[in-house]
Amino acid sequence: MHATTTMENEDIKPLFSLIEKHNLCDKCLGRMFHNLKPMITEEEKGKCIRNFLSMFFNVKLGEVDERNCEICKGVFLNLEGIMEEVKKKISEYEAETFEVGTTFPPDVIKREEEIIARENLIHAESIKSNFNNKLSEMIKKEIGLAVDHESPHLLINVNAYAQKVSVKASPLFIYGRYRKLLRGIPQATWTCKKCSGKGCPACNGTGKIYKESVQDLISHVLLEEAKAKKSKFHGAGREDIDARMLGRGRPFVIELINPKKRKINLEELEKEINKRNKGKIEIIGLTFTNRDKKREVKVLSEKAIKKYRALIEIKPKVDEGDVQKLDKLENLEIMQRTPTRVLSRRKDKVRRKRVYEVKAKTINDRRMELTITCDGGLYVKELINGDSGRTTPSISEILNKKAECTELDVIDIMEAP
Ligand SMILES: [Zn+2]
Numbered sequence: 001m002h003a004t005t006t007m008e009n010e011d012i013k014p015l016f017s018l019i020e021k022h023n024l025c026d027k028c029l030g031r032m033f034h035n036l037k038p039m040i041t042e043e044e045k046g047k048c049i050r051n052f053l054s055m056f057f058n059v060k061l062g063e064v065d066e067r068n069c070e071i072c073k074g075v076f077l078n079l080e081g082i083m084e085e086v087k088k089k090i091s092e093y094e095a096e097t098f099e100v101g102t103t104f105p106p107d108v109i110k111r112e113e114e115i116i117a118r119e120n121l122i123h124a125e126s127i128k129s130n131f132n133n134k135l136s137e138m139i140k141k142e143i144g145l146a147v148d149h150e151s152p153h154l155l156i157n158v159n160a161y162a163q164k165v166s167v168k169a170s171p172l173f174i175y176g177r178y179r180k181l182l183r184g185i186p187q188a189t190w191t192c193k194k195c196s197g198k199g200c201p202a203c204n205g206t207g208k209i210y211k212e213s214v215q216d217l218i219s220h221v222l223l224e225e226a227k228a229k230k231s232k233f234h235g236a237g238r239e240d241i242d243a244r245m246l247g248r249g250r251p252f253v254i255e256l257i258n259p260k261k262r263k264i265n266l267e268e269l270e271k272e273i274n275k276r277n278k279g280k281i282e283i284i285g286l287t288f289t290n291r292d293k294k295r296e297v298k299v300l301s302e303k304a305i306k307k308y309r310a311l312i313e314i315k316p317k318v319d320e321g322d323v324q325k326l327d328k329l330e331n332l333e334i335m336q337r338t339p340t341r342v343l344s345r346r347k348d349k350v351r352r353k354r355v356y357e358v359k360a361k362t363i364n365d366r367r368m369e370l371t372i373t374c375d376g377g378l379y380v381k382e383l384i385n386g387d388s389g390r391t392t393p394s395i396s397e398i399l400n401k402k403a404e405c406t407e408l409d410v411i412d413i414m415e416a417p
């Protein structure tokens with residue numbers, strides 16, 4: 001190639017170099033100057049550059065077939081096919097917004113980056129972002145969805161060369177409070193460890209250790225309605241399986257994974273859940289929320305003050321004056337080492353938690369009923385029995401008798417002042 005006019009200067013040199021050294025199709029050539037005006041398509045830009053150089057510098061610059069292009073190898077020819085696939089996959093979802101993510105082989109990205117760096121092409125746009133934008137534009141125009149990078153309803157993942165499309169809906173987050181009216185129900189689903197949920201003789205084919213959980217009972221109706229298969233449950237702490245959750249209920253966020261439907265009537269579903277689970281659980285105030293609420297609910301559980309009702313058994317027997325002895329617990333700090341019964345799941349450490357108030361009532365010479373107000377995270381069963389001295393002071397210690405919790409209910413969860 002030989003330049004014959006004086007027009008050659010520092011601006012045009014890289015163009016020659018680029019075309020001389022590399023086999024680029026018009027789309028890729030134009031894309032190297034993406035951010036330069038005029039804002040025409042990459043292909044038009046590439047053609048202009050080629051024509052301009054042939055006209056003024058009297059050189060022959062043959063067109064390059066996309067399929068032989070050094071960078072793209074014709075990947076943009078896949079767009080139509082990919083678009084058809086997107087339409088098919090999207091059709092089963094209810095959505096208004098989307099975001100596209102494209103996977104490109106690393107060697108394509110590297111090849112392009114090397115050329116951009118070597119030729120100092122400061123106006124270039126990467127093939128990946130260009131492909132993404134093109135596909136996004138097509139989806140906007142042909143399907144009528146809007147792009148949303150913050151919280152898109154749909155995540156459309158595309159493998160540009162393999163022409164594979166996968167569509168996933170972002171989760172629905174629903175906030176509410178639950179009351180557990182029956183003992184023996186865990187909060188979250190306990191998957192059978194032996195079969196990892198597939199179902200085996202040990203779990204009677206259910207895949208679960210407990211037949212039902214608060215999560216199951218709530219999610220069943222929601223999953224059905226949102227046409228989703230899986231849920232995640234985030235409670236503001238949890239009560240023991242054998243404890244009830246009464247009062248105003250415990251805040252939770254339920255996450256419905258990959259929902260096909262998003263417009264669901266929570267007011268109606270709340271009624272339906274409560275109707276189906278009469279006497280077991282009750283839910284209050286279902287509303288849509290966002291991902292951040294998950295953390296909020298967790299923080300609340302750490303900072304909350306909780307009120308319990310406990311039925312305790314005293315050995316050898318309740319004596320006159322025992323009720324008064326428990327006044328000592330008022331506004332008292334408790335040192336609690338991780339209870340023996342949860343040591344396999346929790347780190348062994350000492351917690352300092354406060355008891356604010358204990359109201360005691362004698363029921364008979366063996367039993368007392370207590371109302372305990374204390375910091376969230378204090379293990380109440382151990383506050384009562386002392387856990388062989390790991391919790392101190394404890395009710396056993398104060399009474400100098402054996403005290404054991406036989407029934408426990410959470411009756412309120414309050415935000416700390
Ligand atoms: Zn190309």
Ligand SMILES: [Zn+2]
Binds near residue numbers: 195197205
């Ligand atoms: Zn099993």
